[in-house]
Amino acid sequence: MRPQRSRPGMILSYALLSVLALLCLAPVVMMLTGSLKPDERVLTEAGTLAGFIPDQASLQNYADVFTRTDFLGFLINSLFITGTIVICGLLVNALAAYAFARLHWHGRDLLFNLVLALMILPLEAIAVPLFYGVSLLGLRDTYLAQILPFIANAFSIYLFYSFFIGLPRELEEAARLDGASTLRIFFSIILPNSKPVFASVAILSFLMWWGAYLWPLMVTIGPEVRPLPVAIAAFYTLPPLQWGDILAFGVMMVAPVLLIFILFQRWFVRGVAASGIKG
Amino acid sequence: MRFASRLNDQTPAALLLIGPALFGLLLFVLLPFLFALLTAFTNLRLGSPLPLEFVELKQFTRIFNDPAFLQALANNLLFALVVVPLQTALALGLALLLNQGLRGTTIYRTLFFMPVVFPMSLVAVVWILIFAPGPSGMMNSLLDFLSFGQWQPRDFLRDPLLALPAIMLLSIWQGAGFQMVILLAGLQAIPQELDEAAALDGAGRWQRFLHVTLPQLRNPLIFVMLITTILAFRLFDQVQIMTRGGPDNATTTVMYEMVESVFTRQQVARASAMTAVFFLLVLGLTWLQRRLVRQTREVE
Amino acid sequence: MASIRLDKVSKQYDGHDAIIEEMDLQIRDGELLVLVGPSGCGKSTLLRMVAGLEEVSAGEILIDDLVVNQLPPQKRNLAMVFQNYALYPHMTVRENLAFPLKMQRLLRDEVNRRVAQTAELLSLGNLLDRRPKQLSGGQRQRVAMGRAMVRDADAFLMDEPLSNLDAKLRVEIRSEIAALQKRLGITTLYVTHDQVEAMTLGHRVAVMRAGKLQQVATPSRLYEHPINVFVAGFIGNPGMNVLRVKLETVDKTLAFRLGEHCFTLTQSVVENYPDLPNRSGQMLLLGIRPAAITLVEPGGNDSLETIVSSAEPLGHETILHVDADIDVVATDTEDPGNTLLKRPVLTAIIPGHHHFKPGETVHLQIDCDKLHCFDLQGTALAPHD
Numbered sequence: 001m002r003p004q005r006s007r008p009g010m011i012l013s014y015a016l017l018s019v020l021a022l023l024c025l026a027p028v029v030m031m032l033t034g035s036l037k038p039d040e041r042v043l044t045e046a047g048t049l050a051g052f053i054p055d056q057a058s059l060q061n062y063a064d065v066f067t068r069t070d071f072l073g074f075l076i077n078s079l080f081i082t083g084t085i086v087i088c089g090l091l092v093n094a095l096a097a098y099a100f101a102r103l104h105w106h107g108r109d110l111l112f113n114l115v116l117a118l119m120i121l122p123l124e125a126i127a128v129p130l131f132y133g134v135s136l137l138g139l140r141d142t143y144l145a146q147i148l149p150f151i152a153n154a155f156s157i158y159l160f161y162s163f164f165i166g167l168p169r170e171l172e173e174a175a176r177l178d179g180a181s182t183l184r185i186f187f188s189i190i191l192p193n194s195k196p197v198f199a200s201v202a203i204l205s206f207l208m209w210w211g212a213y214l215w216p217l218m219v220t221i222g223p224e225v226r227p228l229p230v231a232i233a234a235f236y237t238l239p240p241l242q243w244g245d246i247l248a249f250g251v252m253m254v255a256p257v258l259l260i261f262i263l264f265q266r267w268f269v270r271g272v273a274a275s276g277i278k279g
Numbered sequence: 280m281r282f283a284s285r286l287n288d289q290t291p292a293a294l295l296l297i298g299p300a301l302f303g304l305l306l307f308v309l310l311p312f313l314f315a316l317l318t319a320f321t322n323l324r325l326g327s328p329l330p331l332e333f334v335e336l337k338q339f340t341r342i343f344n345d346p347a348f349l350q351a352l353a354n355n356l357l358f359a360l361v362v363v364p365l366q367t368a369l370a371l372g373l374a375l376l377l378n379q380g381l382r383g384t385t386i387y388r389t390l391f392f393m394p395v396v397f398p399m400s401l402v403a404v405v406w407i408l409i410f411a412p413g414p415s416g417m418m419n420s421l422l423d424f425l426s427f428g429q430w431q432p433r434d435f436l437r438d439p440l441l442a443l444p445a446i447m448l449l450s451i452w453q454g455a456g457f458q459m460v461i462l463l464a465g466l467q468a469i470p471q472e473l474d475e476a477a478a479l480d481g482a483g484r485w486q487r488f489l490h491v492t493l494p495q496l497r498n499p500l501i502f503v504m505l506i507t508t509i510l511a512f513r514l515f516d517q518v519q520i521m522t523r524g525g526p527d528n529a530t531t532t533v534m535y536e537m538v539e540s541v542f543t544r545q546q547v548a549r550a551s552a553m554t555a556v557f558f559l560l561v562l563g564l565t566w567l568q569r570r571l572v573r574q575t576r577e578v579e
Numbered sequence: 580m581a582s583i584r585l586d587k588v589s590k591q592y593d594g595h596d597a598i599i600e601e602m603d604l605q606i607r608d609g610e611l612l613v614l615v616g617p618s619g620c621g622k623s624t625l626l627r628m629v630a631g632l633e634e635v636s637a638g639e640i641l642i643d644d645l646v647v648n649q650l651p652p653q654k655r656n657l658a659m660v661f662q663n664y665a666l667y668p669h670m671t672v673r674e675n676l677a678f679p680l681k682m683q684r685l686l687r688d689e690v691n692r693r694v695a696q697t698a699e700l701l702s703l704g705n706l707l708d709r710r711p712k713q714l715s716g717g718q719r720q721r722v723a724m725g726r727a728m729v730r731d732a733d734a735f736l737m738d739e740p741l742s743n744l745d746a747k748l749r750v751e752i753r754s755e756i757a758a759l760q761k762r763l764g765i766t767t768l769y770v771t772h773d774q775v776e777a778m779t780l781g782h783r784v785a786v787m788r789a790g791k792l793q794q795v796a797t798p799s800r801l802y803e804h805p806i807n808v809f810v811a812g813f814i815g816n817p818g819m820n821v822l823r824v825k826l827e828t829v830d831k832t833l834a835f836r837l838g839e840h841c842f843t844l845t846q847s848v849v850e851n852y853p854d855l856p857n858r859s860g861q862m863l864l865l866g867i868r869p870a871a872i873t874l875v876e877p878g879g880n881d882s883l884e885t886i887v888s889s890a891e892p893l894g895h896e897t898i899l900h901v902d903a904d905i906d907v908v909a910t911d912t913e914d915p916g917n918t919l920l921k922r923p924v925l926t927a928i929i930p931g932h933h934h935f936k937p938g939e940t941v942h943l944q945i946d947c948d949k950l951h952c953f954d955l956q957g958t959a960l961a962p963h964d
């Protein structure tokens with residue numbers, strides 16, 4: 001704990017924090033209350049205090065979302081795409097990082113430097129050729145195009161690598177003497193002792209792909225494999241413009257994530273902080 | 280590395296382990312990237328019957344003579360110049376406030392971080408409502424309230440002067456929490472003895488902040504500023520959803536122009552040239568950061 | 580059980596000087612051999628080469644006459660106890676003990692039986708369901724021992740297994756290890772930098788210095804007949820004093836001069852070193868154990884007048900450091916004959932509890948029966964049987 005400030009200082013701190021928290025929270029509350037109101041009142045009351053009070057609350061908007069769009073389908077798309085990227089990514093990138101951090105092999109340093117170099121390439125720098133390739137192969141509007149290219153990730157490898165390199169070497173050496181094979185060591189010794197980094201990487205890549213917009217916008221055409229972020233933008237442009245429905249869509253879209261976030265917020269915070277500590 | 284014998288040469292096992300990741304990185308990152316660099320010098324179009332030609336720097340001269348692209352670059356730059364300092368200062372302020380060991384810190388931290396888990400497309404849609412034109416719009420009435428009734432209601436997203444600032448505002452709302460958490464971790468990593476030693480040496484709170492805290496926070500600060508700057512140049516989702524680059528290119532960005540080129544006009548080569556420009560920007564920024572941090576990265 | 584043999588084993592990292600140079604060493608079947616030497620001399624590296632965790636740069640390592648240079652650690656059937664124990668933190672004690680057995684694909688009943696047996700032997704019974712974090716240092720050490728014992732390895736390798744324990748526990752577990760090793764009769768290579776541990780534990784002790792083997796012998800032989808001044812200075816607590824003196828012949832007997840006084844060599848010393856008479860008139864290094872120096876009343880013949888520089892009363896004995904007008908050499912250099920200590924400090928062990936004041940004058944006598952003779956290069960004069 002840092003030294004406590006004086007009393008007036010403390011009150012000032014709380015006042016500042018509370019004002020900022022209100023500003024931070026306002027759009028979220030507005031979204032939630034708006035989603036419970038009749039569509040026509042959302043826009044007119046957004047600027048008044050009434051915009052934050054859910055009188056006459058009803059779930060009509062939520063019902064409307066399900067009749068007007070295939071919300072469940074989009075949710076399943078998002079879950080499937082993000083889930084696959086995250087889970088496969090954990091395995092693929094952790095295994096690679098382990099080989100870089102611990103095994104002795106030809107070309108290791110060279111390839112690792114390549115990985116470090118690739119780390120600075122954001123998706124945007126490869127979106128065009130990737131889009132071209134996907135179009136040529138006729139893979140637009142598929143899950144494959146939304147999943148496969150993003151499983152291997154240089155930054156994830158780097159995060160895993162930094163963690164593995166700090167694990168005590170003796171653990172693995174003891175296991176080798178005990179007769180364990182490389183894969184066995186990875187799964188029985190490394191993995192159980194690396195929960196924090198797995199959580200960090202999972203959370204970071206989840207946040208990244210759950211909210212991804214650019215790429216799915218480019219490769220999806222119809223609603224079949226469309227994920228939520230693209231779906232809500234499309235829903236917004238779907239006439240008639242009904243703000244209550246849109247906000248209800250938004251609430252349902254973010255609620256599961258928010259719930260997970262509040263339950264595991266310590267891990268979220270740690271995961272994000274981990275991404276910065278190396279910087 | 281050479282190996283005197285086969286004892287510790289684990290090449291077969293290693294190839295097995297890195298195989299999938301390497302396959303993915305080469306096929307879906309390196310190869311496309313190199314392809315983009317190459318096609319930037321051609322006339323490649325999706326589905327075009329014209330033969331593929333090498334056009335030297337033509338695509339680059341074209342985009343740099345395109346007022347929309349120049350405007351996009353300028354917008355990105357302006358966005359970075361405004362958002363990076365503002366957002367970093369805000370995040371630093373929040374981190375400092377939360378690092379005093381006050382009661383309820385966790386709740387505040389959760390609140391401030393919450394927007395980070397909101398997908399940007401959702402944020403954009405919600406903020407369209409916040410920026411709704413007319414006196415009943417949320418932002419308009421807030422400004423009306425704050426200016427004691429002096430504010431004239433504006434249509435933020437269709438106002439060439441206000442559209443970009445509006446987008447900046449929601450970007451800060453969504454992004455500050457991310458920076459805050461990183462800076463908070465940086466603050467907590469500063470040994471408290473340093474602060475105490477400075478206090479014993481007679482340094483006031485402001486002096487301690489300037490001479491102890493800030494220098495210790497140097498690397499995290501540089502890191503979050505780099506991330507935010509790069510994010511500024513990747514700006515796309517908000518623009519595409521809220522303004523489509525308008526009004527009158529006032530909010531267009533490099534990414535938006537790039538996607539427009541390849542997506543609506545099938546101009547793969549032109550978009551590749553923009554990719555190259557974008558990449559050079561990112562490369563320059565990253566290089567700058569590495570220079571500033573002077574970190575020695577260990578390859579074991 | 581097995582014997583381990585090192586045949587001209589060398590170790591060198593690319594672009595560095597050799598860490599181990601042409602080392603020959605044999606650990607006999609059932610023997611506990613202690614490898615001792617100052618920090619950084621390459622003990623761990625050697626042990627890790629035997630384990631297969633480190634590449635051998637040149638030479639051969641043989642286990643039961645089979646060259647194992649190319650054999651990965653998994654296939655050597657050696658068990659190792661690490662300095663920090665390397666217990667698997669996410670497993671309970673039981674799981675830690677069972678892990679090597681599971682790797683051998685033993686049936687579950689057999690695994691349970693062996694784990695129980697080992698736990699019994701080490702009295703770990705009531706700790707089986709704890710995690711390493713919930714154990715004390717001594718308990719962790721015992722679990723580490725258990726993990727090595729449980730699997731019928733051909734030999735034990737231990738790298739400073741006691742260095743993370745406090746002094747009292749160290750003595751306790753030291754004797755436990757000795758008893759266990761004796762009971763199991765398992766070939767053991769034990770690395771330490773603590774010469775007390777080496778002397779109390781080893782059937783034989785190998786002294787290493789800067790990658791080179793100095794001497795391999797039983798503890799008593801090492802103490803009685805160190806092969807050079809390095810071993811002489813390293814073994815014993817405190818180590819041997821080594822003085823540079825000129826050998827003279829006075830009245831037909833060999834003698835040397837320390838300060839004012841002339842000390843004559845006794846018959847037994849001369850018999851020990853038959854070469855001595857030929858060296859009359861030459862410089863030579865003389866080793867004197869601190870215990871061979873006694874306190875005498877002033878005025879007696881053959882006593883050395885010295886000035887106390889410091890004293891460490893330990894209760895049953897007092898370690899005395901004195902300044903005197905003599906040439907004391909450093910024992911841990913390449914050229915001891917020409918490396919005089921700046922402050923010639925002589926160390927003596929005086930029985931009983933004494934208080935000496937720094938600066939006080941004391942008179943010391945040297946037991947000339949127990950002298951060790953070395954040439955100027957520091958090698959013991961031969962033959963020393």
Ligand SMILES: Nc1ncnc2c1ncn2[C@@H]1O[C@H](COP(=O)(O)OP(=O)(O)OP(=O)(O)O)[C@@H](O)[C@H]1O
Pocket residue numbers: 592595598616617618619620621622623624625771772
């Ligand atoms: N990977 C390496 N590359 C270069 N030199 C190394 C490497 N590993 C160890 N060394 C050097 O080898 C020497 C011997 O190290 P080793 O760990 O075997 O010493 P030690 O006798 O076990 O010492 P201690 O008693 O402190 O454990 C040291 O000087 C060390 O610096």
Ligand SMILES: [Mg+2]
Pocket residue numbers: 622623624738
């Ligand atoms: Mg060692």
